[in-house]
Amino acid sequence: MSQTTLETYFSKVDELKPAFIQRLSDAVAIPSVSSDEGLRPQVVEMAHYLKEQLANLGAVDIELKELGTQPPPVINSTLQLPPVVLSRFGKDPSKKTVLIYGHYDVQPALLEDGWNTNPFELVLKDDKLYGRGSTDDKGPVIGWLNAIEAHRNAGIELPVNIVTCFEGMEESGSLGLDELIEQERDAYFKGVDAVCISDNYWLGTKKPVLTYGLRGCNYYQVSIKGPGADLHSGIFGGVIAEPMTDLVRVLATLVNGQGEIQIPGIMEMVAPVTPEEEALYKDIDFDVSDLTAASGSNTALYQSKKDILMHRWRFPSLSIHGVEGAFSSGGAKTVIPSKVIGKFSIRTVPNIESAKLDQIVIDYVNAEFAKLGSPNTATCELIHDGAYWVSNPHNASFTAAAKATKAVWGVEPDLTREGGSIPITLSFEEKLKTSVLLLPMGRGDDGAHSINEKVDMSNYIGGIKTLGAYLHYYAASDTN
Amino acid sequence: MSQTTLETYFSKVDELKPAFIQRLSDAVAIPSVSSDEGLRPQVVEMAHYLKEQLANLGAVDIELKELGTQPPPVINSTLQLPPVVLSRFGKDPSKKTVLIYGHYDVQPALLEDGWNTNPFELVLKDDKLYGRGSTDDKGPVIGWLNAIEAHRNAGIELPVNIVTCFEGMEESGSLGLDELIEQERDAYFKGVDAVCISDNYWLGTKKPVLTYGLRGCNYYQVSIKGPGADLHSGIFGGVIAEPMTDLVRVLATLVNGQGEIQIPGIMEMVAPVTPEEEALYKDIDFDVSDLTAASGSNTALYQSKKDILMHRWRFPSLSIHGVEGAFSSGGAKTVIPSKVIGKFSIRTVPNIESAKLDQIVIDYVNAEFAKLGSPNTATCELIHDGAYWVSNPHNASFTAAAKATKAVWGVEPDLTREGGSIPITLSFEEKLKTSVLLLPMGRGDDGAHSINEKVDMSNYIGGIKTLGAYLHYYAASDTN
Numbered sequence A, B: 001m002s003q004t005t006l007e008t009y010f011s012k013v014d015e016l017k018p019a020f021i022q023r024l025s026d027a028v029a030i031p032s033v034s035s036d037e038g039l040r041p042q043v044v045e046m047a048h049y050l051k052e053q054l055a056n057l058g059a060v061d062i063e064l065k066e067l068g069t070q071p072p073p074v075i076n077s078t079l080q081l082p083p084v085v086l087s088r089f090g091k092d093p094s095k096k097t098v099l100i101y102g103h104y105d106v107q108p109a110l111l112e113d114g115w116n117t118n119p120f121e122l123v124l125k126d127d128k129l130y131g132r133g134s135t136d137d138k139g140p141v142i143g144w145l146n147a148i149e150a151h152r153n154a155g156i157e158l159p160v161n162i163v164t165c166f167e168g169m170e171e172s173g174s175l176g177l178d179e180l181i182e183q184e185r186d187a188y189f190k191g192v193d194a195v196c197i198s199d200n201y202w203l204g205t206k207k208p209v210l211t212y213g214l215r216g217c218n219y220y221q222v223s224i225k226g227p228g229a230d231l232h233s234g235i236f237g238g239v240i241a242e243p244m245t246d247l248v249r250v251l252a253t254l255v256n257g258q259g260e261i262q263i264p265g266i267m268e269m270v271a272p273v274t275p276e277e278e279a280l281y282k283d284i285d286f287d288v289s290d291l292t293a294a295s296g297s298n299t300a301l302y303q304s305k306k307d308i309l310m311h312r313w314r315f316p317s318l319s320i321h322g323v324e325g326a327f328s329s330g331g332a333k334t335v336i337p338s339k340v341i342g343k344f345s346i347r348t349v350p351n352i353e354s355a356k357l358d359q360i361v362i363d364y365v366n367a368e369f370a371k372l373g374s375p376n377t378a379t380c381e382l383i384h385d386g387a388y389w390v391s392n393p394h395n396a397s398f399t400a401a402a403k404a405t406k407a408v409w410g411v412e413p414d415l416t417r418e419g420g421s422i423p424i425t426l427s428f429e430e431k432l433k434t435s436v437l438l439l440p441m442g443r444g445d446d447g448a449h450s451i452n453e454k455v456d457m458s459n460y461i462g463g464i465k466t467l468g469a470y471l472h473y474y475a476a477s478d479t480n
């Protein structure tokens, strides 16, 4: 592409800014909360809103793909899942094809949770756009529509074929999406060269990032069972073996107060840090104060940037989440719970083998329980897992995104990973056999999932420019 | 008294059996569940039922003592506490005065909980009377009315003055009762020589008991606070100190799998076992199989009768009840809870000093937390305590009850203690400066607080005889 093309595009984005704010405002006004069954019609309304917008922008083959009824637990057993919005812009076999993914559902939000303004009304204040979904993930989804509109309006041909895949259940486990990707991989999604997901955030508040890695998560539970029913501690305290006593003693052996996993054999599977990888951390814009601000406390386990980021991104961690079956309310209840289930999970990283990890964990828990000599019975099991994902941050798609970022923001983006998982990333990569890029629009302090969610105006407009520019640089790249 | 008097009384009880079953049936039919605000009118109805019955039996000075509105948490902030039913039979200054305590409220019960029959309909099957409250505590309360009726009907003068104190909130913490005892100690309760509480059970199913001791209970919580809000374990796992990690490590130091309290200084306060006390255990009808049956599991910490009973009755125990603030539902949630509150309690026995115990426990928890070197903050506090109670099982009241038991059942009762607390026992003893006797009617397998609660017909009728006979033997005793 010529530099003029991009400049024309950027100018058009600036020119259309009022319309782009209005479009985001219209989207935020639809309370498409996927976890609230009563708001399911609004989630579906949001899908229809997108369909109409896409049609106006010239999309073809628009389909609202139905995913069937929502599996239990649900209140309404015939509740339909919201549809996935598929559409295309262009089918030129000489162009590359980019699949853009986003989600049009949002987290719940109530004014009384502590919002300063109505969460379903986009409010501009101090150059920030407040509203539920402004950054997660209506901002990016509407951002793509805006990027396409700016091209049309400026008379610039889209440099790639685009396939949209906008889902409405991301905040509720992306139910049905895996199956859809599988089903459409040789149909609607045939010929996709790259996937771009804009559903995460800059690490901090100042510097753009591209994200090339996510940790996985293996979630376990250890169930300890004793008496036939809950007992009264007055009558049975001191004369029977209590499952809760055993459970805290087992859980206490998993991880120490410094966050070091105590189960032998796990750290040994972690890929060694190479000098090349180590160098990536040097320029990243991050400081312990960012962690302190985000956690709302001075409880960091590490003080240096590199230690913190490495432990968030490339080392495993073990968290104990809670106990099912024990007393969990306020006040005092003198119960001996008959069966307690401790929940913990391990965040996984390369090169931890998931099945081997499960075996190591289960064997260790069983051995620690055996040491107690308790007459109770214990079972440890995996209840959920999701693999880690690491991409090559120097492939064609990442390189194009880096150039786009530089063109818009004037700086090289930081190459980051994230501690959590976005399971759909791996699904796209594995099922479509293609590379996936995480190209965020918002900042680390946007408050996704929290009260007073916002997107900075500069990130919204800069994000629209970046998404569009990425398409041009990717189109111009030599290889996939 | 003459032996003839007792025989006449016993015959009359047998003769009136159909009427006594009908009276219990009428009482069980009123669902006086004190924990259910919606059933409060039925609790009050039960008080009025008792008032009418007492009036018919010749009671005087009948009062339904109002205790004011129920303190929070309540749904209805103007909810009135059910009244305490006070009445007298006789005011003869030459006679001793016995206060009889019982409660007319019951535990909740629903057919769908697993009852074989409607819980609020007394059903006779295999010589057992099934129904909510049959043994706890409508059986004993109605039993007292029956004992009085049998005296009237047989023309036998009551050998003592009786004061009734029947409350309607026992299953919900006896709210307001302490204050009433305090208020009436020099008024309605003036001149009371002995208190008889029939609200516990035989140890097993074959041999009658008198109960002379109860353990106390000091209930603690340890709160560990870290981040400002719950965090996502993907983003924060491995980089901040997690309160739940600290909590399980602290809780794990409190007690071992053999039920041995690990906090130094507590066992040192326990009164030594004397040979005299040890001898009391020899003849008690109890076996490890009773414990196994009651707990529904083979998880006993001791196998010998003496070890089990001593650890239930006269040694302290420590139970961990649960955790507030952590994830406690089914399934998997990847939360790092920001503040978790571990709950545990210690059952106390002579000569543990409550205030000293609190200090020892709190200091120990603080020291164990300090060992973790965690940047989180911990607080340990007492949230509730109730003192232990031990009486002289050879005083006049106990001796009279033993003779009554022998006269009815043909055996000497076992002298037992209980592992739990009945806080009102100590209130009566301390506020009225009098001795308290626990004289149970039902058996250990009656299922109080459980489904299919019952009282054996032989215990109901034998209990009525025992309660009445106790009054005669106590009246005839030389001393208080």
Ligand SMILES: [Zn+2]
Pocket: A103, A136, A137, A170, A199
């Ligand atoms: Zn999102």
Ligand SMILES: [Zn+2]
Pocket: A107, A136, A171, A448, A449
């Ligand atoms: Zn989200």
Ligand SMILES: [Zn+2]
Pocket: B103, B136, B137, B170, B199
């Ligand atoms: Zn009771």
Ligand SMILES: [Zn+2]
Pocket: B107, B136, B171, B448, B449
């Ligand atoms: Zn009860």
